[in-house]
Amino acid sequence: MEETLQLWDWRQKIANLxxxxxxxxxxxxxxxxxxxxxxxxxRDHAQSPIELANxxxxxxxxxxxxxxxxxxxxxxxxxxxxxxxxATGADGELSMHSFARTNGLDARLGGELTLxxxxxxxxxxxxxxxxxxxGTETYGGGRYLLDTIKGADPGVARPDGTLVVDFxxxxxxxxxxxxxxxxxxxxxxxxxxxxxxxxxxxxxxx
Numbered sequence: 001m002e003e004t005l006q007l008w009d010w011r012q013k014i015a016n017l018x019x020x021x022x023x024x025x026x027x028x029x030x031x032x033x034x035x036x037x038x039x040x041x042x043r044d045h046a047q048s049p050i051e052l053a054n055x056x057x058x059x060x061x062x063x064x065x066x067x068x069x070x071x072x073x074x075x076x077x078x079x080x081x082x083x084x085x086x087a088t089g090a091d092g093e094l095s096m097h098s099f100a101r102t103n104g105l106d107a108r109l110g111g112e113l114t115l116x117x118x119x120x121x122x123x124x125x126x127x128x129x130x131x132x133x134x135g136t137e138t139y140g141g142g143r144y145l146l147d148t149i150k151g152a153d154p155g156v157a158r159p160d161g162t163l164v165v166d167f168x169x170x171x172x173x174x175x176x177x178x179x180x181x182x183x184x185x186x187x188x189x190x191x192x193x194x195x196x197x198x199x200x201x202x203x204x205x206x
Contacts, residue, residue, distance in 0.1 A: 003046075010047035013037075015151035021169075022155035030154075031066045031168050038171075049174040049181060061172065062203040070167040070198035074104030076157075079114065086184040094184050095119040096126060102163065110193030113165070115146070124149035125157075128186035129170070132195035137202060139176040142186035145169065170199030 017037050024030040039060025042048045050058050081097040096116040105112050109131065116126040127146035134140050145165065146152060152171075156164035173183035 006046040010041070010045055011151055013041060013045070018151055018153050018155075022153075027068070027071065027166070028066050034169060035060070035063055049177040051178060059203075061200050064168075064198050064201050066168050067198055070196070072104065072108075072165045072167075074102040074163055074165055076100040076115070076161050076163050077103045084116075084187065096184075102165065105165070105192070108194060109196065111191065113145075113190050113192070114187070115163075116187075118149055122149070125153070126184070127190075128173075128184070129190045129192060129196075130186045131192040133197065133201070137195075137197070138200065139172045139202070141173065141176065141183070142190075143170040143196075143199060144173055167196050167198040170196065172200050 017034065021030040021034055024033070042050050042060060043055050043058050048055055077100065079098050079101050081099060083095065083097045086094045086096070096118045098114045099117045100115045102112045102115075113127060113129055118124045118126050125146050125148045126144075128142050128144050130142035131138075134142055144152065145167070146154075146156075154166060154169055156166060158164070173185070174181040175183040
């Protein structure tokens with residue numbers, strides 16, 4: 001039961017963090033809160049993906065400096081749903097389907113991104129991506145922009161059918177830090193040709 005309560009607490013803290021992000025009109029201040037809170041949680045929380053022996057010396061997830069030019073507004077185009085199933089280790093299989101695709105990234109990044117709806121009880125939006133930094137400056141398996149089941153929702157969807165894609169808030173999945181995790185990664189359609197130098201990155205000393 002203890003581990004379950006710890007996970008509950010982690011999820012609650014993440015949900016509260018993103019609630020604060022959504023309510024803050026100063027986006028750069030919200031980003032600093034996101035960065036600093038994640039650093040504390042990765043170092044101190046029992047559910048941190050950092051291995052226990054390494055937590056006290058862990059300096060926090062490294063990031064590119066905040067850059068407002070990576071906060072982009074795009075249209076969302078409806079797509080014909082395509083279903084896919086992803087193996088997630090001990091958690092079994094994750095089923096999801098596409099429901100929208102961005103329209104507005106291609107000129108800068110050489111591609112668009114598909115948004116997925118995770119199926120099952122409640123469901124949630126999932127938006128992973130791979131770009132030209134993946135495998136060098138950032139995790140090879142890609143990064144996440146949205147994972148609303150886990151509380152990662154900066155509130156970027158708008159009623160007019162547009163989406164604010166703020167790459168400054170993109171982050172590594174837990175499997176980037178530990179083999180204890182098996183994470184769904186970006187499908188082939190979510191691979192951008194350009195380099196997204198925003199959000200979480202490998203420490204520059206690597």
